[in-house]
Amino acid sequence: NPKKQWSLNDFEIGKPLGKGKFGRVYLAREVKSGFIVALKVIFKEQIEKYRLHHQLRREMEIQTSLRHPNVLRLYGWFHDEERIYLILEYAHGGELYRELRKTSRLSEKQAAIYIASLTQALVYCHEKHVIHRDIKPENLLLDHEGRLKIADFGWSVQSRSKRHTMCGTLDYLAPEMVENKAHDYAVDNWTLGILCYEFLYGVPPFEAERQTDTFRRIMKVDLSFPSTLDVSAEAKDLISQLLVKDSSKRLSLQKIMEHPWIIKNVTSHDTII
Numbered sequence: 001n002p003k004k005q006w007s008l009n010d011f012e013i014g015k016p017l018g019k020g021k022f023g024r025v026y027l028a029r030e031v032k033s034g035f036i037v038a039l040k041v042i043f044k045e046q047i048e049k050y051r052l053h054h055q056l057r058r059e060m061e062i063q064t065s066l067r068h069p070n071v072l073r074l075y076g077w078f079h080d081e082e083r084i085y086l087i088l089e090y091a092h093g094g095e096l097y098r099e100l101r102k103t104s105r106l107s108e109k110q111a112a113i114y115i116a117s118l119t120q121a122l123v124y125c126h127e128k129h130v131i132h133r134d135i136k137p138e139n140l141l142l143d144h145e146g147r148l149k150i151a152d153f154g155w156s157v158q159s160r161s162k163r164h165t166m167c168g169t170l171d172y173l174a175p176e177m178v179e180n181k182a183h184d185y186a187v188d189n190w191t192l193g194i195l196c197y198e199f200l201y202g203v204p205p206f207e208a209e210r211q212t213d214t215f216r217r218i219m220k221v222d223l224s225f226p227s228t229l230d231v232s233a234e235a236k237d238l239i240s241q242l243l244v245k246d247s248s249k250r251l252s253l254q255k256i257m258e259h260p261w262i263i264k265n266v267t268s269h270d271t272i273i
């Protein structure tokens with residue numbers, strides 16, 4: 001029930017799951033119901049130090065309001081003198097990032113299932129006027145059935161405010177974001193192209209030694225498909241229709257779902273079509 005005032009006494013804290021940017025995440029069990037959650041503990045002085053109040057509040061408002069099988073739930077939150085606690089959905093599989101490091105490249109079918117799931121989650125987010133803007137493997141979690149969950153809305157915005165600050169690694173940023181220009185929903189479409197390439201080739205398309213070179217490669221859309229890897233023409237076609245500099249010319253989310261590569265690799269029971 002959303003209106004309940006939660007406190008630490010409502011939970012038994014389990015093992016630490018890992019460290020986020022501004023605190024740790026713990027496995028936890030809600031005592032009365034036995035329900036397992038992930039409790040993200042954020043130190044207030046970290047938030048004050050980096051003046052991220054507005055961003056954290058936005059993350060919480062956004063994630064609380066989103067209900068979609070591929071978006072990690074934020075069930076509620078509470079705080080004490082020095083910490084803020086986010087009661088988040090527990091995704092047993094952890095970060096997709098870890099899976100990518102283990103298997104280095106995904107099968108075309110698995111990659112297409114993840115891209116279709118992300119696309120459907122983004123259709124839902126964009127309907128709610130939410131642009132995520134920071135979709136990268138670290139922000140994608142897998143649940144016990146291997147279903148993908150978009151987490152960490154810390155960098156997302158309600159589309160009304162054009163205000164934004166630079167995010168982490170440049171690899172996933174669209175040209176208009178890297179140029180710090182006003183941007184719109186289509187930044188997430190670009191990122192789908194980046195992720196699709198990384199799922200199939202094991203590295204993001206514009207990776208370079210130095211950030212300045214990544215920046216240059218993004219601005220030039222310096223895209224190439226190593227012939228050493230046997231990737232289908234349909235997959236390359238989808239990537240090429242997403243990694244387009246002019247954001248108005250990127251394949252729409254709807255068209256992604258109708259793309260031959262998705263249709264060929266994703267049957268209805270893989271995601272909610």
Ligand SMILES: COc1ccc(/C=N/Nc2[nH]nc(C)c2C(=O)Nc2cccc(NC(C)=O)c2)cc1
Nearest residue numbers: 017018019025038088089090091092093094095098
């Ligand atoms: C280190 O091996 C791990 C294996 C699985 C997990 C599962 N995490 N599941 C989560 N469900 N809801 C949230 C929020 C999380 C979460 O934040 N996980 C998390 C946090 C920080 C680092 C990691 N690292 C990895 C490798 O998953 C996961 C966490 C760690």
